[in-house]
């Protein structure tokens with residue numbers, strides 16, 4: 076299959092690209108830094124370089140307008156759209172909120188325009204979304220039938236998914252995986268938490284009672300490309316472990332995996348999070364008890380459904 080991938084240089088996308096390339100699919104990774112990525116790829120030690128990296132080609136796009144890149148969509152079998160400004164890269168000023176929204180909603184619209192122009196249209200459009208769609212749900216079990224929540228991230232996700240659904244008018248099957256908090260040794264949530272835990276300073280953020288919908292990197296990759304294998308899967312589906320934990324339980328498991336304490340009777344209070352992070356703190360203070368009902372019903376099996384083996388695997392690969 077030929078797959079057009081955005082966000083292929085990111086935490087999740089680089090692993091998706093590797094995974095698909097290993098299965099001999101042809102990957103066209105749209106990036107704002109095609110030259111840099113191609114040079115980095117060419118400069119890799121021959122021993123490090125996977126023989127499958129030849130299946131990956133970086134193509135430049137500005138993520139704002141149609142250009143030569145759009146020809147790659149013509150005749151592609153699928154699009155996997157993962158591009159988006161990092162949510163926690165800086166405080167949510169008005170400008171940052173605009174970047175978070177536009178890098179998701181406008182890029183999705185752009186890809187749909189490329190689909191509209193293509194003579195041979197892709198059959199599948201997988202466009203990332205996030206569990207932030209549901210807002211803060213307290214202790215409510217949250218599956219795909221749960222309605223959208225309140226707050227900035229929920230509003231972004233609603234617009235993002237609606238934009239992706241526009242591809243359906245061109246005959247594309249559209250899937251919008253609502254991704255949970257991805258656990259990987261090389262980035263994401265663990266990158267900032269691990270040094271704190273290693274320094275014996277680990278403790279829950281906020282009350283510790285909020286649910287944390289985590290997922291191992293390997294499962295997120297397999298779950299994202301699952302619609303390529305399973306033609307019945309479409310629409311929104313939750314992509315998080317079937318065993319969510321409360322923040323306090325997650326921190327205890329992380330402490331155990333690292334051989335360090337998690338001071339559960341202490342916690343970083345909500346007011347301190349709000350002082351340090353502004354509105355973005357809401358994403359950590361609230362949570363969702365996510366049930367990946369649609370994926371399980373579709374026959375997907377998680378490699379790391381529970382936290383201790385997931386963390387053990389992540390840290391043993393470091």
Ligand SMILES: NC(=O)c1ccc[n+]([C@@H]2O[C@H](COP(=O)([O-])OP(=O)(O)OC[C@H]3O[C@@H](n4cnc5c(N)ncnc54)[C@H](OP(=O)(O)O)[C@@H]3O)[C@@H](O)[C@H]2O)c1
Nearest residue numbers: 082084085086087106107138158159160178205254256257
């Ligand atoms: N990681 C998580 O825990 C998590 C959880 C839920 C949802 N998600 C969603 O999953 C997707 C991938 O996440 P990730 O963690 O892999 O992200 P990431 O590591 O931050 O990578 C995202 C990629 O998007 C591109 N990008 C960044 N800012 C952009 C902008 N302003 N305009 C256009 N492209 C931009 C970059 O590619 P180039 O520089 O090559 O253009 C970057 O490599 C995101 O949409 C994210 O919201 C992630």
